Amino acid sequence: MSDSEANKAIVRRYFEMFNSGDMNQLADIVSEDYGDKLEGQSSGIAVIRSYLEGLKASFPDFTWTIEQIIGEGDRVAVMNRVSGTQLNDFGDIKATGNRVDFAAFQFYRIADGKLAEHWEIADFAKFQEQLTAKPAATAFKSFQSNLKT
Amino acid sequence: MTNTTTGEAAKAIVRRNTEEVQGKGDFAMFEELFAQDFVDHTPQPGRTADRQGARQLYHVLRAAFPDFHAVIHWQAVDGDLVTTFKTYHGTHKGEFFGIAPTGRSIQFDTVDAMRVRNGQIAEHWGVANLFSLMEQLGALPASIKT
Numbered sequence: 001m002s003d004s005e006a007n008k009a010i011v012r013r014y015f016e017m018f019n020s021g022d023m024n025q026l027a028d029i030v031s032e033d034y035g036d037k038l039e040g041q042s043s044g045i046a047v048i049r050s051y052l053e054g055l056k057a058s059f060p061d062f063t064w065t066i067e068q069i070i071g072e073g074d075r076v077a078v079m080n081r082v083s084g085t086q087l088n089d090f091g092d093i094k095a096t097g098n099r100v101d102f103a104a105f106q107f108y109r110i111a112d113g114k115l116a117e118h119w120e121i122a123d124f125a126k127f128q129e130q131l132t133a134k135p136a137a138t139a140f141k142s143f144q145s146n147l148k149t
Numbered sequence: 150m151t152n153t154t155t156g157e158a159a160k161a162i163v164r165r166n167t168e169e170v171q172g173k174g175d176f177a178m179f180e181e182l183f184a185q186d187f188v189d190h191t192p193q194p195g196r197t198a199d200r201q202g203a204r205q206l207y208h209v210l211r212a213a214f215p216d217f218h219a220v221i222h223w224q225a226v227d228g229d230l231v232t233t234f235k236t237y238h239g240t241h242k243g244e245f246f247g248i249a250p251t252g253r254s255i256q257f258d259t260v261d262a263m264r265v266r267n268g269q270i271a272e273h274w275g276v277a278n279l280f281s282l283m284e285q286l287g288a289l290p291a292s293i294k295t
Contacts, residue, residue, distance in 0.1 A: 004227070068262055068274065070232045072156075072225035077232040079262055079274055103191065105260035105276050107234060119234065121260045125280040 004071035007110040011076045014115060015064045021056050023049060028114075035117040059084035059100070078106045082122065086131060098133055102126040152266050156226040159265035163231045164221065166263075166270060172218035174211050179204055184269040191275050203273070214239025214255070232262045237277075241286060248288045257282040 010029060017025045026049055035043045041051065055062050062084035070077040083101040086093070104122035108115045154162070166182050169175040187200040196202035210217050217239040224233045238256045241248075261275035283289050 068230060070225050070227040070230050070262065072227055075223070075225050077225055077234075077260070077262070079232075079260075079276075103274075103276050105232075105234075105262075107260075121234075121258050121276050121278055123276050123280075124278065125283065128280060 004073070004076075006113070007074065007076050007108075008069050008071045010110060010113060010115065011069065011078060011108055012066065015066055015078075015080070018052060018056075019063050021060075023053060026052075031111065031114040031116045034115060037117065037119045058088050058090035059086055060088075061085055074110050076108045076110060078108075080104055080106065082127075090131070093131060096131065096133075098131055100127055100130040102130065152229050154229065154265050154268055156231075158268070159229060159231050160224045160226050162265050162268065162270065163224065163233055163263050167219050167221060167233065167235060171207055171210070174207075176204070176207075179207065182270055184266065184271045187269075187271055187273070189273045191273070209245070210239075213241060213243040213245035213250075215242055216240050219259075229264050229266060230262055231265060232260065234258070234260050245286070246283075246288070248286050251286055253285060255282055255285045257285075 013025070014029045017023070017029060027045065030045055030048055032045050033043060034045050034048050036048060036051075041047065062082070065081040065083065066078055067081060068077075068079040080103075081101060082104050083099070085099050086096050088095050102123040103126075104120060107119040109117040162182060165178065170179045170182065183200045183203065185200070187203065189196075189198045189203055192198045192202050193206055196206055217237065219235040219237045222234045222236070224231060226232075236256055236258050238254070241251045241253050241255055243250055257278045258281075259275060259277040261273060263270050263274075264272035280289075
């Protein structure tokens with residue numbers, strides 16, 4: 001396997017780990033000093049661990065689906081979808097039950113077989129819109145569709 | 150179909166679109182660079198997913214931000230797929246998405262992937278941080294203002 005194929009494989013493994021929610025593998029996949037360039041995020045494996053666990057706590061079915069994966073040299077780019085249901089509080093947004101599904105791009109630099117740095121651009125406008133969509137209206141539709149006739 | 154474009158050449162084609170077409174308004178070059186059957190997998194709302202839709206969007210951006218240009222942070226290529234991470238900059242001097250000119254300097258990050266076939270851009274997928282752009286233009290709906 002070329003370096004670039006091995007790098008893509010470790011990124012795929014990271015996505016599968018997140019989707020399954022099994023954070024025990026995190027230290028095998030992410031470097032100790034993981035440099036996360038996501039706006040507002042600080043570095044280190046402890047930060048990314050609590051970030052991922054926090055996302056799963058708010059959206060238990062949160063899923064990252066890889067649509068394209070591009071590897072060159074020590075870099076891997078991923079175009080992915082982020083989808084899930086907000087069943088618990090997220091920041092100061094109370095549980096809405098709303099479903100989100102939006103596009104994002106991730107970039108990773110891989111060193112010594114682990115994810116060493118990360119950059120991300122996500123469609124936060126869509127995320128915001130879906131999360132703040134009126135839960136009452138959603139609930140009313142689901143109430144109607146579940147009526148016994 | 151064989152693809153005659155090598156990785157480095159494919160990156161250069163994508164870079165030329167960013168720098169010459171988007172950044173300088175060279176629309177003759179747009180005609181050269183975009184395949185007739187170009188498909189945009191992530192068109193902006195209200196635009197068609199073909200080369201006509203892409204051309205219109207570029208015109209709209211250049212009219213709204215006459216000094217529109219990108220700083221490319223890096224590119225990577227895998228097969229015929231090129232990804233580019235860049236930050237767009239511009240001064241808001243014309244109407245944009247219904248927002249009257251504010252004169253503000255804006256910047257927003259964008260990543261895209263383009264498939265290059267036989268020297269032309271054939272497919273596009275992109276994600277732009279439009280949330281940040283709208284925030285800078287003071288155009289977020291009141292309900293989600295922070």
